[in-house]
Amino acid sequence: MPESPEITARAYEMNASLTGKTISSLEVVQPKCLNLTPTQVQEAIQNAQLMEVTHHGKWIKIRTDRGWLLINLGMGGELLLTTRRNLPPKYRLVLDFSDQTCLLINFWWFGYMHFETLENPYANKMLAKLGPDVLEISSEQFRTLLTSNGKKVRIKPFLLDQSNLAGIGNAYIHDILFLAKIHPDRLVSSLNPQEIDRLYQSIQDCLRLSLAKGGAFYELTLFGEKGGFTMEDILIGYKEGASCPHCGTIIQKIRTGSNQSFICPTCQPLD
DNA sequence: GCAAATGTTTGGCC
DNA sequence: TGGCCAAACATTTG
Numbered sequence: 001m002p003e004s005p006e007i008t009a010r011a012y013e014m015n016a017s018l019t020g021k022t023i024s025s026l027e028v029v030q031p032k033c034l035n036l037t038p039t040q041v042q043e044a045i046q047n048a049q050l051m052e053v054t055h056h057g058k059w060i061k062i063r064t065d066r067g068w069l070l071i072n073l074g075m076g077g078e079l080l081l082t083t084r085r086n087l088p089p090k091y092r093l094v095l096d097f098s099d100q101t102c103l104l105i106n107f108w109w110f111g112y113m114h115f116e117t118l119e120n121p122y123a124n125k126m127l128a129k130l131g132p133d134v135l136e137i138s139s140e141q142f143r144t145l146l147t148s149n150g151k152k153v154r155i156k157p158f159l160l161d162q163s164n165l166a167g168i169g170n171a172y173i174h175d176i177l178f179l180a181k182i183h184p185d186r187l188v189s190s191l192n193p194q195e196i197d198r199l200y201q202s203i204q205d206c207l208r209l210s211l212a213k214g215g216a217f218y219e220l221t222l223f224g225e226k227g228g229f230t231m232e233d234i235l236i237g238y239k240e241g242a243s244c245p246h247c248g249t250i251i252q253k254i255r256t257g258s259n260q261s262f263i264c265p266t267c268q269p270l271d
Numbered sequence: 272g273c274a275a276a277t278g279t280t281t282g283g284c285c
Numbered sequence: 286t287g288g289c290c291a292a293a294c295a296t297t298t299g
Binding site: 273274275276277278280281282283284285 | 286287288289290291292294295296297298299
């Protein structure tokens, strides 16, 4: 599922390839992903010119001269710059441009494209709740975040909660916690300063490595190519039964809350 | 072949 | 407030 590295890479690609284009029409296959009716969005962005594409956490923000288009790819999303002649069979939305190219937006189950007026995109309920972007936050801010907000929460759900920190998802969290040598069920309040600094460094290292490679192999770039971050780059995530690259212990799949985690029981003790 | 289980994200409910 | 469920599936498993 697209997380910070994929979203950041897509935003860079879109900013380089889409700015200056003019929207000629919008096709809506799945109205439930909009915050307004299809007609309202269509009218709002008719003839809009794309100015800039940025991101915040897992949200892609397209600034146009008529307002903002805010995209969240949810589960297994895909953005593809193509033409009507080469359109894949499945998609939820298509933005047509006046130069005959189009942007296909698809996602597996849930995803959103919200429209907000130019003045304040953060009037959007979902955007308003986001914590700082994970690639923007400083180590000092991160330390403050964990010591002030983190009470009786476990570190995994804390990091996945987008209102604390925006951009981390379930795919990278396993390696992040492994690199920091922290068990996913540790309480945030139990982490010492060294562990918090290690965690910050692990987050940056994991996400930036993938970003530098164009994102994960199971997601496609704006041009339909696979990302360069492969299974070989993953240390322990989804590798149940393999041995820990650090100590050789067999990697375990455990239940944490309502989801699964992959850990090395030796490197990440719970105590 | 078909039903059940699974798993990503987010919002909403107690 | 934290834990659980539901929601617009595709894919694997029995």
